[in-house]
Amino acid sequence: MPILKPFNAIQAKPEYIQQVTSNSANYSSEEELAKEMFANDLSFLHVTKNHMISSDISRESDVVYDNAKAYFDHLFDNELVDRFKDEIFFVYRQTHNDISHTGIIGLCDILDYQNGKILKHEHTRPATERFIENLVEETNIIGEPLLLSHHHKQSLEDLLRWVIQGESDVTFTKNGKTHQIWVVQDNDIIESIQNEVAEIGSFYIMDGHHRAASVSNLYLENEDTSKRYCMTYLLDCNQLKINPFHRIVRSGDLPLEAVLNALNQSFWVDEMPDYAVRPEESGEFVLKCSAGTFRLKLKNLVELLDVQEFENKVLSAIFGIVDSRLDDRIEFISTDEELTEAVVQTQNPDTYLFLLHPCNFEDVALISDNGEYMPPKSTFVEPKCDAGLFMQRYGVAND
Secondary structure, eight states, X not given: XXXXXXXXXEEEOTTTHHHHOBOGGGOSSHHHHXXXXXXXXXXXXXXXXXXXXXXXXXXXXXXXXXXXXXXXXHHXXXXXXXXXXXXXXXXXXXXXXXXXXXXXXXXXXXXXXXXXXXXXXXXXXXXXXXXXXXXXXXXXXXXXXXXXXXXXXXXXXXXXXXXXXXXOSXXXXXXXXXXXXXXXXXXXXXXXXXXXXXXXXXXXXXXXXXHHHHHHHHHHHHOOGGGSEEEEEEEEGGGOEEEOOEEEEEOTTOOHHHHXXXXXXXXXXXXXXXXXXXXXXXXXXXXXXXXXXXXXXXSSOOSSSHHHHHIIIIIITTTOOSOTTTOTTEEEEOSHHHHHHHHHHTTSTTEEEEEOOOOOHHHHHHHHHTTOOOOTTOOEEEOOOOBTSSBEEOSSOOO
């Protein structure tokens, strides 16, 4: 069974925590990200996005890693962070749009990842793995947890509900999200959490595939115990909200009539009111284009996931897109703001917006259990834990 262990955590002091924590998904453009970094020298964006400060800096530049190390040196030298002497868990609750998600911040064992107890469902890119490896080795800090989940366990959920009955140690609201943190230092509660987790069969990576792969690579280099564990946000599956990524596809020279005729081969195609923006059920898609809005209902279900059917019967069969990770004719849409802009773009005759129905946790778990991989951008999972909210000392002995 996979394990979860407490750790000597690092966290920005309460008076600085709002300045430190950051989430790049909250920014509408690279210009806005850069503006935030120039205005706030404590933002964790100086670690994750500092290559955006100047057009002369690439993400692979040594200066990126030097800047990240200088950021942490500033935090520690000026005593802007608290370092917990005892090994602790955090119980972390995030509330956004009146939906709350509660889980545990601790460390997972990367051996469980290597031995198939922490299961993945996405391919990773070597270049991104190397970037994370270099960043972590240079700074000796992990500031973004893996998001792991598991099949529902009521007794663990009840334990966490009991913990959060007490007053939180840290509470603040930023960018529309309320963060509540309970520091778990009591040895009996820590042991109870570990005993509950020990009965869980598998963890599933819901976000952070590249971080998991990078930490695994670093540990494999010399099997140093200080590199064996990785910070994790562990949530019960019923604490997740799984949203779809929608797709904009640009057809190039392929005319509208040809696209619609090709869709008729695999789908029942019916015109819909223009205000329709969500598929109602699995096996159904909504298409918005210059000709109007259409419901696409699959004639035959072959794959487990709608997104797999879409890859095969639309992207590949109609548009000739072999690898949606690399083809610049496809764009992925996750937020409502992006979706609003995407609908406007469909007024162009070569632009097609396909809206997908979300999959569920059981689908993701089945894919992972079978050792299979989901197409790129299959799920947009909430909550997203802001970078810099929790930090782990990595690759060095505790000081």
